Amino acid sequence: KNEVEQSPQNLTAQEGEFITINCSYSVGISALHWLQQHPGGGIVSLFMLSSGKKKHGRLIATINIQEKHSSLHITASHPRDSAVYICAPSENEKLTFGTGTRLTIIP
Amino acid sequence: DVKVTQSSRYLVKRTGEKVFLECVQDMDHENMFWYRQDPGLGLRLIYFSYDVKMKEKGDIPEGYSVSREKKERFSLILESASTNQTSMYLCASYSGAYEETQYFGPGTRLLVL
Numbered sequence: 001k002n003e004v005e006q007s008p009q010n011l012t013a014q015e016g017e018f019i020t021i022n023c024s025y026s027v028g029i030s031a032l033h034w035l036q037q038h039p040g041g042g043i044v045s046l047f048m049l050s051s052g053k054k055k056h057g058r059l060i061a062t063i064n065i066q067e068k069h070s071s072l073h074i075t076a077s078h079p080r081d082s083a084v085y086i087c088a089p090s091e092n093e094k095l096t097f098g099t100g101t102r103l104t105i106i107p
Numbered sequence: 108d109v110k111v112t113q114s115s116r117y118l119v120k121r122t123g124e125k126v127f128l129e130c131v132q133d134m135d136h137e138n139m140f141w142y143r144q145d146p147g148l149g150l151r152l153i154y155f156s157y158d159v160k161m162k163e164k165g166d167i168p169e170g171y172s173v174s175r176e177k178k179e180r181f182s183l184i185l186e187s188a189s190t191n192q193t194s195m196y197l198c199a200s201y202s203g204a205y206e207e208t209q210y211f212g213p214g215t216r217l218l219v220l
Contacts, residue, residue, distance in 0.1 A: 004149075033208060033209070035211075040213075041144075041195055041197070041213060041214035041216070042211065042213045042214065043197065043199075043211035043214075044211070045208040045209065045210070045211075048207070048208045086149070086150070088150075093138050093155070093157070093201055093203060093209075094152065094155070095150075095152070095209065097149040097150040097151075098149060099147060099148065099149040100149060
């Protein structure tokens with residue numbers, strides 16, 4: 001069993017829809033990262049959270065430490081949100097990565 | 108803004124060649140990492156370094172070595188490239204401060220023929 005499971009693996013939605021990507025993990029963590037990877041490879045960190053909820057623009061990330069689960073939400077999705085979203089629990093500086101959720105937003 | 112740069116975006120090498128991948132960061136970060144990313148497997152840690160001349164093996168160090176002679180530069184070395192090392196290689200750096208995150212380079216796509 002993978003230490004980090006993301007669902008769904010692929011998601012296609014219409015512009016404007018509310019998007020939820022889920023992440024469950026079995027490793028011990030000090031924090032959890034959500035990363036975004038666009039075609040071409042570059043990875044950008046969206047959030048790092050160790051409890052509760054964080055919001056940045058249209059993006060919201062939540063984490064439930066007891067249940068070992070995190071979610072990434074995108075409100076009012078836009079085609080430029082199309083990317084691979086990667087969940088990565090971390091223990092100190094060491095990250096363990098999920099295989100990612102490929103999100104495609106259709107205009 | 109933190110900038111992490113990698114020496115090449117694309118690289119084609121032959122089996123048996125020695126390959127150097129270089130990563131430079133400009134934010135005086137203590138910690139630097141080398142990952143490889145393969146379809147269906149996600150990112151996997153090859154090596155990391157938490158200080159100059161210090162290094163630790165990650166999850167898949169076999170076939171690789173690293174060098175950190177200066178704080179800003181972390182090199183990944185493939186001593187004798189093999190076809191199963193064809194992959195996307197990503198470097199990252201991290202200050203270690205609370206609530207800080209890792210910053211990634213643009214990646215090097217390596218093809219070993």
